[in-house]
Amino acid sequence: MAERPEDLNLPNAVITRIIKEALPDGVNVSKEARRAISQAASVFVLYATSCANNFAMKAKRKTLNATDVMSAMEEMEFERFLQPLRESLEAYKKGQKGKKEASEQKRKDAKEKKNDKSREEEEEEEERMEEDQEAENEVEEEEVEN
Amino acid sequence: MAETVAVPVAPLAPTESDPERCEDEEELRGNEAEENNQQTGPVAAAPQNRLAKLPLSRIKTMMKADPDVSLASQESVFIIAKATELFVEMIAKDALVYAHQGKRKTLQRKDLDNAIEAIDEFAFLEGTLDA
Numbered sequence: 001m002a003e004r005p006e007d008l009n010l011p012n013a014v015i016t017r018i019i020k021e022a023l024p025d026g027v028n029v030s031k032e033a034r035r036a037i038s039q040a041a042s043v044f045v046l047y048a049t050s051c052a053n054n055f056a057m058k059a060k061r062k063t064l065n066a067t068d069v070m071s072a073m074e075e076m077e078f079e080r081f082l083q084p085l086r087e088s089l090e091a092y093k094k095g096q097k098g099k100k101e102a103s104e105q106k107r108k109d110a111k112e113k114k115n116d117k118s119r120e121e122e123e124e125e126e127e128r129m130e131e132d133q134e135a136e137n138e139v140e141e142e143e144v145e146n
Numbered sequence: 147m148a149e150t151v152a153v154p155v156a157p158l159a160p161t162e163s164d165p166e167r168c169e170d171e172e173e174l175r176g177n178e179a180e181e182n183n184q185q186t187g188p189v190a191a192a193p194q195n196r197l198a199k200l201p202l203s204r205i206k207t208m209m210k211a212d213p214d215v216s217l218a219s220q221e222s223v224f225i226i227a228k229a230t231e232l233f234v235e236m237i238a239k240d241a242l243v244y245a246h247q248g249k250r251k252t253l254q255r256k257d258l259d260n261a262i263e264a265i266d267e268f269a270f271l272e273g274t275l276d277a
Contacts, residue, residue, distance in 0.1 A: 007207045014199050015234060022235035023242060023253070032255040033241070036275050037234060040258070042208065043274045046235045048226055049209045049218075057214070064209075066221040073229060077267045081232050088228045089221065092197050094221070 048072050064077055198227040206232070240265055 015038045019029055029037075049064070051072035056064045066089055073081050205227045209218050219252075237258070244257040258275075264270040 004190050007204065009177065010200055010204060010230070014201070017271060018199060018234045019238045022238045026243075026251060027242065028252040029238075030252055030254045033258055036255050036258045037237060037241075039275050040237060040262075040268075040271050041230050041234050043271055044230055045205060045208045045226060046212065047270050049212050049215060052226075053212065053215050063217040063219055064215060064222045065219045067223040069222050069229065076270070078229070078233070080191055080236075081229050084232060085225055088197060089225060092221065092224050094177045095197065107203055141242060 008042060010038055010045075012038060015041060048076065053076055198224055199231055200227045202227055237261060237268065240268075 002053045012034070016029075016034060019034065021035060048069065052064055052068040056062070058073070059068075061068075067100060070085065073085065073126070078145040159164040188231055202223050206223045209223065209226065210243065211213055238253070241261040242259040245251070245253050248257075262271045262275075
């Protein structure tokens with residue numbers, strides 16, 4: 001699958017925001033510095049991926065997993081990242097679980113709503129039929145009287 | 147009359163599970179999260195922005211560019227996104243030290259170069275950035 005060049009870069013707006021939030025107020029960042037940091041970040045992604053993939057291949061797995069990435073961080077001497085990454089992963093897993101349950105609940109609710117609706121329609125139908133029947137009866141009585 | 151017609155475009159934002167919280171509240175929160183994030187430019191689905199600022203779809207595309215990579219779990223993509231965020235923070239702060247040395251308040255390209263040369267963890271970057 002052909003990747004466009006822009007797909008291999010990270011969005012400038014987000015990179016800029018991360019930089020700004022990391023630095024104290026009043027510090028500016030030149031365009032060239034920003035570009036270089038963005039490039040460095042891309043290289044980081046590729047290097048980390050390659051490193052993590054080595055661990056996956058060593059374990060004879062085709063799918064790269066979170067543990068592989070953690071091992072890669074250690075290998076790349078970014079041990080300082082391990083703790084915050086573990087915490088983020090926990091939060092992410094919880095969020096994914098919540099999302100799954102929420103969408104399952106939504107599906108359930110939608111189904112129940114649908115059943116309720118068809119029940120309502122049936123009841124309305126019955127009421128109408130009863131009214132018609134009553135109306136007919138009245139007409140017949142009148143005729144009889146006459 | 148409700149002002150927000152809650153039509154969730156993206157999946158709900160992850161929140162601690164609270165059975166008493168009604169559906170409407172959750173949808174509002176989801177909309178809020180989206181609005182906050184729209185200030186920073188195009189973003190992926192709202193939920194992951196609570197935890198990762200970089201778009202996971204883009205990260206995944208980059209990972210797939212490696213011919214040796216066949217599949218990557220969602221979690222691994224997330225961790226790499228998060229690690230990249232930490233990396234950007236780290237390199238920006240380390241480069242700032244050199245700007246201060248030069249009595250500057252503006253981070254410049256040469257500050258990055260200095261940091262890369264001086265700091266072991268950044269050795270992998272040598273020779274990779276455009277001149």
